[in-house]
Amino acid sequence: MKVIILMVIELLSFLFISCSSGNEQLKHIDQIMESNPQKALLDLDKIKKKELSSDDYPYYCLLYTQAQIKNGIVVSSDSLIKIPYEIFRRKKSGDLKKRVCFYNSKILYNQGCLGLAMRDALIAREIAKNEGSSYWIAKTAELMGDIFSAAYNYEESEVCTIEALENYKKSRLESNYRYALCDLATIYLNENRDREAIAIIDSLSNIVMREEPLDSALLDYIMMTKYSSLVKNDRFDELKDGIPLYIHAESNDEEIDISIMKSYLLNRDGQLDASLNLLMEASNYALDEKQNIRVMYALYQHALAINDYHKASLLADSLLLIQSNIAREMLKESVTGVQRDFYSSKAKQQEDKSKILYQILITVIAIAVVITVLLVVIYQLKIKVKKAELEVNISSLMSIKEDVKYVSKENERLNAELTDKSVVLEDLQKRLDDNTQKNIQNRTVIEYLFREKWGTLNMLCNEYFEMGESEVTRNAILVRIEKEIKKLSSKKNLRDIEIAVDLYMGNVVKMLREECSFLKEEDIVFISLIFAGLSVRAICMFTGMKYKHYYLKKSRLIKRISSSSVLHKEIFLKKMS
Secondary structure, eight states, X not given: OHHHHHHHHHHXXXXXXXXXXXXXHHHHHHHHTTTOHHHHHHHHHHSOGGGSOTTHHHHHHHHXXXXXXXXXXXXXXXXXXXXXXXXXTTSSSOHHHHHHHHHHHHHHHHHTOHHHHHHHHHHHHHHHHHXXXXXXXXXXXXXHHHHHHHTXXXXXXXXXXXXXXXXXXXXXXXXXXXXXXXXXXXXXXXXXXXXXXXXXXXXXXXXXXXXXXXXXXXXXXXXXXXXXXXXXXXXXXXXXXXXXXXXXXXXXXXXXXXXXXXXXHHHHHTOHHHHHHHHHHHHHTOOSHHHHHHHHHHHHHHHHXXXXXXXXXXXXXXXXXXXXXXHHHHHHTOHHHHHHHHHHXXXXXXXXXXXXXXXXXXXXXXXXXXXXXXXXXXXXXXXXXXXXXXXXHHHHHHHHHHHHHHHHHHHHHHHHHHHXXXXXHHHHHHHHHHHXXXXXXXXXXXXXXXXXXXXXXXXXXXXXXXXXXXXXHHHHHHXXXXXXXXXXXXXXXXXXXXXXXXXXXXXXXXXXHHHOTTSOHHHHHHHHHHHHTOOHHHHHHHHTOOHHHHHHHHHHHHHHHHHSOOTTHHHHHXXXX
16 A cells, blocks of 8 residues: 555656646755755656756756755766856855855865865855855855865864854754764864763764664764774774674765774784785775775784784885875865965955945045035025025015005004994984884874775765665765765776775785785775775775675685785784774
8 A cells, every 4th residue: 555655656746747847846846955855866867857948957957966965975076066056156146156166165075176175165155154044154164174174174174163063053953963063073083182072972872872763874973983983092892892783884985984993803803814805895995095095004003913014114105105195285285275365365355345435435425525515505505595585575574564554554544434434324223213113103194094084985974874764865965975986986996995005005905916816806805995994884885785794704704814824914814803
């Protein structure tokens, strides 16, 4: 079942790599590089390099080199890293430049080009410090410690390794921190500070061996450092017990170290032929002079063990010759010199930058002074203009003040006139009120007189009714009265009566016509005669109504008007009462 699941995962991974675009795929690999370098290397192997664009291929080369080194592969060829190095190193800064310089430095270190390796390590370290990345500061410092150690400059190597330890601790990378501790122990051994070195190694090995799960790679690294310390301090009993724990060598260097350690044990146990065979095998896969020196020194110890002093003398001479050659090469390519030159170059750049900044500062100050002078001149001119404007404003204010005084006087005069006019108006209002009152009184008198106008008619009508009982006078009076009554009761005269009523009673009949549309013409005539003040009998004579019907009709009309919602209902009812 597990095999099937792994196959499915591999298939999906292959499909993802095949379907995704080069740039996105490389970015994905870059993201998992630190956490899972083995998978990153597998994914990179699945990529078809021919299908990569010209922009993606340098990025691929960088990632592939990084994956190899992170998987413990010793890379000595610069054929891959050279491509991204030539492109990205021209950048002013950035993560890609930092990484190509770092991994190119690693390869140069593996090649033994310590000066060039130190140059690129310093560039990577400077970028890491500018970025404030504790992890990359630690990595570059650790690499510089290895370079210094290879150049036998253990003091500088110690400084760099301690810096790496501090920054790994800041990054909370415990495994990297422990590897760096092993490197520090190795430096202490090279500086003859054996006690400190052994204390670090023993403490670290005890911690690692108690942890679950066991970090076998770290334990192997610790053990190799421990074996070196045991050999150096002639603690062969502990070395004999410890070697079986070491399963296999990860690199050529480690294989040679294990062979040399075993040869020491074989010499001590008297197995001199086995020791010699082991060292001869080791000499066959020694790749450089440094490895040859270690093997030859072990052969030198073997010659002493078998009392072959002639062979020991020849080996000693060979060792001196090789060491002299290495020393000459080291003098040609001094790591410390490269570091000094790098920092001198940086110092010169900073000095040049400071000079440029100083010149810029002087220029800025000069421009600032000129601008300040111009601003002062402009300010003075503005002050003069403002002063002139102020004087004009003051003159205007004085003129306005005089105008205000004049207007105030005019206002006082007009106020006095208005006061006088107010008195006159009050007097006129009083007179108008008096006239209005008099008009009301006159209207009352006129209305009364108008009503009294019909006194004679009323008297005749009354007399007619009273004297009509006498047969002697009745005919004569009757004829005379009838003539007068007929004249007065004509339509024209009735219309004149209505006009006179409106004239002297405030258009009361006109209002009655407009508001009481429910009344007939004969009702209007009847009411207008009542308004005019005619007596009951006179109204009966004018309208041809019987006396007994008068009150019935009047009552009926009063009810109709009372029940209506006309505006001047109260005036009509008052004048009909």
